[in-house]
Amino acid sequence: MKASGRFDREWRTGWAFAAPGLALLAVVMGFPLGYSVLMAMSSLTLLKPSLLPFVGFDNFAVIFGDRLFWGAVLLTIRYSAVTVIGEFLVGLAIALMLKRAVRTRPLYFGLLTIPMAMSPISVALVWKMLLQPNLGIVNHLLETAGLPRVDWLGSADLALSTMVFVDIWQQTSFVVLLLAAGLAALPKEPYEAAEVDGATALQQFFYITLPMLRPVAGIAIIIQLINEFRTYDLPYVLTRGGPGTSTEVLSYFAYRKAFLGLSLNQGAAAAFFLLLIILLLTVVFFIRLEKADAVTPH
Amino acid sequence: MTSSAWTRTTALSLLAATALTASATAGKAADITLRALMEDVPETRIIEALLPEFTAKTGIKVEFEKIGYPDMHDKLVTQLVSAESAYNLLEVDFLWAGEFPAANWLVDLKPMAEASKFDTAPFVPSMLDLLGRTAEKMPLVPMYNYSMGLIYRTDLISDEKLKTAYKQETGKELALPQTLEDYVAVSKFMKAKAGVEGSAMQGQRGDPNAMEFSNYLFSAGGHYLGNDRSVVLDSPEARKALDLYIDNIKNGAQQGALSATLDDTLRLMCSGKAFSMVTYWWMLPQINDAKACPEAADKVALSVMPGGHGESGGWGWGIPANVPEDQQKAAWTFIQWVQSKEISVKRALQGHAPVRTDVFSDPEVLAKYPFYKTAEQVVASGQSFPIFTYSAEYENLLGTQISTAASGGTSTDEAIKASAAGLKELMSR
Numbered sequence: 001m002k003a004s005g006r007f008d009r010e011w012r013t014g015w016a017f018a019a020p021g022l023a024l025l026a027v028v029m030g031f032p033l034g035y036s037v038l039m040a041m042s043s044l045t046l047l048k049p050s051l052l053p054f055v056g057f058d059n060f061a062v063i064f065g066d067r068l069f070w071g072a073v074l075l076t077i078r079y080s081a082v083t084v085i086g087e088f089l090v091g092l093a094i095a096l097m098l099k100r101a102v103r104t105r106p107l108y109f110g111l112l113t114i115p116m117a118m119s120p121i122s123v124a125l126v127w128k129m130l131l132q133p134n135l136g137i138v139n140h141l142l143e144t145a146g147l148p149r150v151d152w153l154g155s156a157d158l159a160l161s162t163m164v165f166v167d168i169w170q171q172t173s174f175v176v177l178l179l180a181a182g183l184a185a186l187p188k189e190p191y192e193a194a195e196v197d198g199a200t201a202l203q204q205f206f207y208i209t210l211p212m213l214r215p216v217a218g219i220a221i222i223i224q225l226i227n228e229f230r231t232y233d234l235p236y237v238l239t240r241g242g243p244g245t246s247t248e249v250l251s252y253f254a255y256r257k258a259f260l261g262l263s264l265n266q267g268a269a270a271a272f273f274l275l276l277i278i279l280l281l282t283v284v285f286f287i288r289l290e291k292a293d294a295v296t297p298h
Numbered sequence: 299m300t301s302s303a304w305t306r307t308t309a310l311s312l313l314a315a316t317a318l319t320a321s322a323t324a325g326k327a328a329d330i331t332l333r334a335l336m337e338d339v340p341e342t343r344i345i346e347a348l349l350p351e352f353t354a355k356t357g358i359k360v361e362f363e364k365i366g367y368p369d370m371h372d373k374l375v376t377q378l379v380s381a382e383s384a385y386n387l388l389e390v391d392f393l394w395a396g397e398f399p400a401a402n403w404l405v406d407l408k409p410m411a412e413a414s415k416f417d418t419a420p421f422v423p424s425m426l427d428l429l430g431r432t433a434e435k436m437p438l439v440p441m442y443n444y445s446m447g448l449i450y451r452t453d454l455i456s457d458e459k460l461k462t463a464y465k466q467e468t469g470k471e472l473a474l475p476q477t478l479e480d481y482v483a484v485s486k487f488m489k490a491k492a493g494v495e496g497s498a499m500q501g502q503r504g505d506p507n508a509m510e511f512s513n514y515l516f517s518a519g520g521h522y523l524g525n526d527r528s529v530v531l532d533s534p535e536a537r538k539a540l541d542l543y544i545d546n547i548k549n550g551a552q553q554g555a556l557s558a559t560l561d562d563t564l565r566l567m568c569s570g571k572a573f574s575m576v577t578y579w580w581m582l583p584q585i586n587d588a589k590a591c592p593e594a595a596d597k598v599a600l601s602v603m604p605g606g607h608g609e610s611g612g613w614g615w616g617i618p619a620n621v622p623e624d625q626q627k628a629a630w631t632f633i634q635w636v637q638s639k640e641i642s643v644k645r646a647l648q649g650h651a652p653v654r655t656d657v658f659s660d661p662e663v664l665a666k667y668p669f670y671k672t673a674e675q676v677v678a679s680g681q682s683f684p685i686f687t688y689s690a691e692y693e694n695l696l697g698t699q700i701s702t703a704a705s706g707g708t709s710t711d712e713a714i715k716a717s718a719a720g721l722k723e724l725m726s727r
Contacts, residue, residue, distance in 0.1 A: 046401060243501075261688070
């Protein structure tokens with residue numbers, strides 16, 4: 001009875017402390033989310049700004065019937081996967097190098113935060129100028145080195161890869177910082193034991209560093225995956241989804257539906273679908289991470 | 299109080315009240331700041347330089363926020379759907395002249411024009427029509443036109459060595475092209491033999507390539523809509539236009555043409571590295587500016603699009619419905635001033651693209667810019683992109699098809715069929 005009373009009190013106190021934060025979350029997150037669901041199921045357009053009549057899942061049916069929508073979905077998955085893998089590999093390599101550069105590390109960290117501190121729009125504009133095929137510095141350097149000029153953004157075969165490169169250039173810093181922090185926090189004892197056992201550096205990396213770094217790496221990957229799925233600024237500035245539809249990612253598709261097609265409802269439906277993919281990925285990823293944690297010896 | 303004292307007091311009170319009201323009104327005018335989102339082009343800068351004159355005359359301040367065209371539509375729409383727009387004066391592209399009035403975002407300017415006896419007779423009629431004028435309504439007042447023509451290098455077209463080489467290669471004289479086929483042939487020849495790009499092309503998906511392709515379409519004799527506004531795009535002329543457009547992108551244009559915009563083409567032409575560009579006629583004075591473009595200045599001329607017809611377009615002034623009435627009145631004061639004959643001539647002397655016939659024929663303007671005669675022909679021969687509620691969406695749809703076809707993702711036939719079907723669907727929405 002006594003224990004139960006204390007539990008009730010603690011329960012009430014807990015809720016009392018959490019209530020302001022939850023209320024704030026409900027306003028700043030719950031309301032926009034709820035409203036976007038309403039929009040996606042309404043007849044709201046820029047020409048007829050009214051949620052009524054509700055049309056249920058009609059807007060989803062319209063976008064699901066659009067060939068370009070599925071093209072954008074597949075492209076987004078491909079783009080996100082390649083970019084995140086690239087960011088992780090480059091980020092890990094840099095983080096490992098920085099682990100050894102003890103004295104110069106602050107300088108490198110300072111330099112690395114520059115791309116991260118820039119807004120994606122600025123990054124895209126800078127790279128658009130650098131990669132300009134006729135007057136840009138990159139092609140000028142290639143020509144000076146006796147190499148042919150490259151059509152970085154005007155070729156349907158190359159535009160997506162160029163966008164991936166620009167994205168990796170900007171986002172890798174964040175991965176480096178996370179992984180470097182993770183590496184710095186690793187205990188020394190397993191390495192000392194491995195040295196005694198005669199393990200090579202490669203063996204230490206694969207059997208000690210990587211498994212112990214997994215939680216931090218997982219967090220870095222999931223954060224970046226969410227970021228990449230939402231990518232909008234780069235295609236907007238660099239290519240407008242072209243040439244053809246070769247760089248039309250899902251968020252650009254949603255923008256196009258909402259602001260060029262004036263159909264806020266269909267744009268909201270596409271955006272909501274994007275949100276569902278991200279949610280699903282996040283849940284699956286965390287479940288796998290939990291399972292991996294459960295079997296990994298610490 | 300005697301009756302005369304009462305009369306004096308009343309008269310004085312009325313006088314004081316009138317003075318107070320007048321000063322309050324004057325204070326209000328002085329307090330009003332007109333804010334407009336403007337495309338960052340020479341025309342905007344020309345008007346901006348004259349703004350102090352307007353403020354000195356009326357007390358109304360005017361601020362221009364200048365950005366690139368691709369971002370304008372979204373920024374305007376988000377303001378126009380809000381409770382009160384931050385912009386109380388609008389620069390509206392003709393491509394939105396169907397959408398904005400249909401959404402009830404604009405004030406009808408006709409009653410204002412009638413009340414203030416604003417004379418629309420001197421305006422080029424096609425410009426008023428392009429911007430949605432009907433017998434009942436006038437949503438926009440023409441601001442400037444951007445009909446498109448061909449700007450080309452005179453030094454290259456008259457180069458003796460190139461003339462001989464062209465004659466040997468094609469059996470034809472190298473001269474200003476008269477047909478679309480000739481133009482693309484000359485463009486490819488220049489790229490191959492003259493050490494320059496044959497054509498500076500703006501092939502980025504969306505507005506840039508949709509506008510550029512429209513010139514090819516009209517030049518080849520094709521149309522989007524028939525006289526009864528039925529869709530007639532699916533035609534042999536449209537296929538020919540797209541084939542030639544793709545041919546020029548691949549073999550006559552600069553590398554990266556499929557991602558290039560107007561700014562890219564201007565820079566290329568300005569650097570002297572291109573023979574021609576299909577563009578807005580008022581780009582000519584920009585390229586002819588020896589300070590800005592020393593490599594190309596005095597070597598360029600303007601002509602009507604080969605084939606006789608180019609794309610016709612224009613911007614108009616509008617007033618948003620979601621701003622207070624005093625701001626709407628101030629905006630109308632500005633529109634009357636900026637489009638008056640006096641200010642239009644001042645603007646034209648700085649390179650403005652007129653929308654008034656009396657400015658095109660003004661002796662002072664013609665003395666400074668003799669090519670305005672050709673410009674008038676460009677404007678007169680221009681044909682219009684389909685203007686309806688979903689013009690902006692159609693630009694994107696058409697641009698996607700053109701871009702996909704040009705990058706080998708679909709055939710000309712499929713691209714034209716899809717563009718025609720898309721136009722039909724959007725017009726019936």
